[in-house]
Amino acid sequence: RLRKWQERIRTKDAGERNLQFALSEIDRMASALGVPRSVREVASVLYRRALDEDLIRGRSIEGVATACLYAACRQEGIPRSLEEVTEVARIEQKEIGRTYRYVAQELSLAMEPTDPKEYLPRFASELDLSEEVIAKARELVDASAEQGLLSGKSPSGFAAAAIYAASLLCNEKKTQREVADVANVTEVTIRNRYQEQIEAMDLGI
Amino acid sequence: MTDPKETINIENVVASTGIGQELDLQSVAMDLEGADYDPEQFPGLVYRTQNPKSAALIFRSGKIVCTGAKSTEDVHESLRIVFDKLRELDIKVEDEPEIVVQNIVTSADLGHQLNLNAIAIGLGLENIEYEPEQFPGLVYRLDGPEVVALLFGSGKLVITGGKEPEDAEKAVDKIVSRLEELGLLE
């Protein structure tokens, strides 16, 4: 009786402490990633849902919290790549990706692949590129995606190539290295795609 | 039109068997040249055959896993070689241990580029996994046959999880007809 009561309090306290820990971790990572408060709120809601659905069993709180934040960024249209999330997380990328897939499946999140265009504003802003470059990059992404060049390619690499190509076309040139650095991809990836994106857009015009 | 089924190629066959005899892997490792055995790392002894090319994992219990062969025929040939090698070490091996194929990996080509984004939505996001940031292939789990297909933008695909070559053919037929009814082939 008394022991059971104490146990319930203990369990409740532990659960409450774990939830607070998860939410504070989401807050910490969200701040480090520089995403708006709305994303943290969506991530928190996802985490509570995961908790309600018992998805934490056999997984780390840290992992589920991180996966929820990654999913929330995507749902809110301001994606952070797994690599970027990993930089502020305390678990490895492979585990974040695996947990994200599990949570997305169990909560029926119906996540569509990230649209490369959602990366454009951030990349352009970090490179001090104009609105004109963003518009041109959008054209490049749409034209090349329409011609089937997007299948299988990483959204951030695709966006990076479009930003680089657009900066050339708009006479606001940035080097491949500068674009690669803000996008967290290699110069090789940009080099391998920007040319065909320009060709795709020229064909479409 | 080339039937995509004609492009199916078996890339790997995994099978298990057993000699019905316990083994002292430490001594087998000493006597069998080319054997890799590091019990700290993995409980099985690794023995590779050259013709056909394959790798056999031999366990203390006498059970053996063979992988890397390009056909069911090659699996039997590889294991025949392994059995004979063990017999040379004066280890008793049944005449014809039962060999069970556990998995067949095949590749094929649908002959058309694929719009994976459209296919992901067409097949239903809840039925597939497509995370191009992590892997370029779209993962599609079929009900019958029970196999997993990896679809690529090039139109090529990998089918794994099947236990017989027919599973891959059935899978390709199902995938082709599903994509056709969705109007996403070609």
Next chain:
DNA sequence: GCTTTAAAAAGTAACGT
């Protein structure tokens, strides 16, 4: 869940030259 084996697909990354 992990450890090991093999194999394909295509993309990306990290080396060295």
Next chain:
DNA sequence: ACGTTACTTTCAAAAGC
């Protein structure tokens, strides 16, 4: 800017942690 090597994903079995 090459080339090479290697990692990502899927699958199954084995014995043991």
